[in-house]
Each structure stands twice: as C-alpha cells, then as structure tokens.
Amino acid sequence: MQYAPMSRTRCMQENRKMRFEEAYQGWTGCRLTQGEAAMLLGQCERSFRRHVERYKADGLEGLLDKRLSQISKRRAGQVEVDQVVQTYRSGFAGWNVAHFHSKYRSEFQGTRSYSWVKTVLQGVGLATKAKSRGKHRIKRERAPLAGMMAHQDASTHRWVPDEVWDLVVTMDDATGEHMSMFFCDQEGTASSFHGLGQSIARYGLFASLYSDRGSHYFHTPQAGGKVDKHNLTEVGRALKQLGIEHIAAYSPQARGRSERAFQTHQGRLPQELARAGITDMDDANRYLERTYREGHNREFCVASTLQGTAFVPFLSGSLPDILCEQHERTVGNDNCVSFEGVSLQLPADEMRHHYARTRVRVHRYVDGTLAVFHGPRKLAAYDAKGLQATKKEVLRSAA
Numbered sequence: 001m002q003y004a005p006m007s008r009t010r011c012m013q014e015n016r017k018m019r020f021e022e023a024y025q026g027w028t029g030c031r032l033t034q035g036e037a038a039m040l041l042g043q044c045e046r047s048f049r050r051h052v053e054r055y056k057a058d059g060l061e062g063l064l065d066k067r068l069s070q071i072s073k074r075r076a077g078q079v080e081v082d083q084v085v086q087t088y089r090s091g092f093a094g095w096n097v098a099h100f101h102s103k104y105r106s107e108f109q110g111t112r113s114y115s116w117v118k119t120v121l122q123g124v125g126l127a128t129k130a131k132s133r134g135k136h137r138i139k140r141e142r143a144p145l146a147g148m149m150a151h152q153d154a155s156t157h158r159w160v161p162d163e164v165w166d167l168v169v170t171m172d173d174a175t176g177e178h179m180s181m182f183f184c185d186q187e188g189t190a191s192s193f194h195g196l197g198q199s200i201a202r203y204g205l206f207a208s209l210y211s212d213r214g215s216h217y218f219h220t221p222q223a224g225g226k227v228d229k230h231n232l233t234e235v236g237r238a239l240k241q242l243g244i245e246h247i248a249a250y251s252p253q254a255r256g257r258s259e260r261a262f263q264t265h266q267g268r269l270p271q272e273l274a275r276a277g278i279t280d281m282d283d284a285n286r287y288l289e290r291t292y293r294e295g296h297n298r299e300f301c302v303a304s305t306l307q308g309t310a311f312v313p314f315l316s317g318s319l320p321d322i323l324c325e326q327h328e329r330t331v332g333n334d335n336c337v338s339f340e341g342v343s344l345q346l347p348a349d350e351m352r353h354h355y356a357r358t359r360v361r362v363h364r365y366v367d368g369t370l371a372v373f374h375g376p377r378k379l380a381a382y383d384a385k386g387l388q389a390t391k392k393e394v395l396r397s398a399a
Contacts, residue, residue, distance in 0.1 A: 147310030149173035154187035155262040170195040174304040189216040193323040204311035208245035325364040331355040342386035
C-alpha cells in the first residue's frame, strides 16, 4: 500500500505535538524542571506555561498554530497562474526565468516576484532547477566612483540564426552601466575606437580603461608575457593622448565583470532579436541603441559607493581625429601621398606651392574615410577609395 507524502505544514504540526508531549510528560513526571522542559521546546518558561494551559483546555489540538493551516490572502488564483504559463508558452518559450520575469513586469505589468514566477514555471515543467553553484573566488571590489574605470570587451556568438557577430561593450566599473554596445563583424582597432567615441561623447572622459591584451590593445613581445607599454598600438596612443590610463588584464578571471555581463547578453539578446524579427546587423544595432541598452541599464545598474562622478567633459580638439588610425607618410614628388595602395592627391594650397618630400600624417577614421594632416592643419579629406571630398565637406568634418 502506498501512502501520500505528508505536507510540510502537517509535518510541522505533528512534530510540534510530539515534542510538547515529551516535555510535558517529563515535567509532570518530575524528571524535568519547568525551565528544562521549556529549553527542550526552544522557548521560555512563560511560553511553556501558556502552552500547558492551552493543552489542559483543548488537548493537543490547542497547541496547533492556526496560521500554518490558513490559506494566504496573497495566494494567486488558478486563473493568474494559467495566464503566466500561457504567456510564457505563447511568446517566450526557451527564455530563462529571469529574462522572462523582467518582460512580465515591464510589458505585462505583472506584480509577482521572480521566485513566484520561477516556482510556477518549474511546477509545469517549463523551467528546470539549476544545479547548485560551487564556491567562487572573492569578487574584485568595484571602483567607488563612476568614471574612475571603464571596461571594454567583446563576445563572439551566434546572435541571430546563421550569423556569428562580435558584440562590443564598453561599461563603467562602478555602476555596471553600459555606455556603448554594438555588433560588428570582428572586433579590432576600429570597433575599439567606435566604442570609446560613443562613451566619451555621452558621458565624458573617464580615468582608466581595463581591457584584455588583444593585439589591437597592446603589443606583447612574448606570448603570455607582459605587455609593452612603450611601443603603443593605435588604441594605446589615442588613450595616452586623451590622458586615459590603459590597464591590461592578465587572466580571464580579472575580466569577470565583463564575462558575467556577456553571459546575460547571450542568454537574452538572441531571444529578443528573434522575437523582434531582426536578422540584419544594422537593424540589430538600432534595437540595441533604442531598446535593449536602456532596458539592461535600468535592470542591472547599481549605485556607486560614492556620490558624484569622475567623468570630465572632453573640450580640447576633435575627438574623431584622436580616435582614429594615424600613419606617418612622405609626400611624393607628384604632390601625392601613397597609403595602402591608394594615391591621395593633395589639392592646391595657398600656404605652399607643393608639399613634395614633406612628412604628413594620414588619418583613417572609424568609417574608413581618410584625411591628410600637416601638423595641426587638415590638408584634404577623402573617401575610403581615395576620392577627394569637396572643400565644404573638409571644413564641415574639421568642425
């Protein structure tokens, strides 16, 4: 014969009665003092005397805690439970519970807690119980003030079907706020400049940047060794020019904050893009900017330890002319600059008859366009194929 398992409430009530009987019999049999009997039940002598009076009046039933058998007024009805289950099945199947709960609260004005939603979904088999996590190393303390340190990293993932992109994120260490995030085919110098440019334009200059030791961030003479802080990459040169300290991470655990953020994005972004019907990178970047980044910051940002900000406005110079590749070249006798197979013809200049044999600087911007500088002066601007822009366009870009 099989017996139905006893409920937790009933088990507690039965245990309460058996323990009292044991203590009461010990006291009435003079084996225990009143204080010892109360200690056996984990209560004071006054509570024990009160329970004795209730026992004499109503027997063991008088000892039961009536609250344990009452149905909570806040208990959800079956209609509400069915509605949550149907909502999950209809448009959110496969989403993790935390992600679904955020949409349940924001889009459907749900009022139930994450634990309640998780219990409901686990009860109908739509969510599985996660394995208990092992002990983790102590997390590095956050910077105490926003703007003291920023992280920049990228995650390669199949964000949409049949496409593998890199998601580049620049985030503040103190608050976890995502200052910039976008998709690209492959991270590199241009993507780093783009993320830095967006972050500085929106928030201002930060004190330091924490990144991995990728070849576009640092030169590393020996694999796995220390980075060369004297032979700078283009990103390193730009950060030095902006006065931002560049800090190299020497282990994956050192970038734990970024890694945990990417785990969240990998568990949420593919589902959100699929739900929005997005498969194109440009559309995906617009979704990141208009919807996802703001929602993520609202849900996951924390307050910094100290009030105020360490961000400072960028006021000196042109930010695009700092956050770009800069290459030294010598002007040929034909007054042209040769740059990676492209010939850049310098226009007539009222300052000089020609620039033959003169050292100039070629800037390649994030969008692939080019410009030639002689000292601080921009001599000409070009598209990615080397076609010269009009003088009006040059003045506009310089402004």
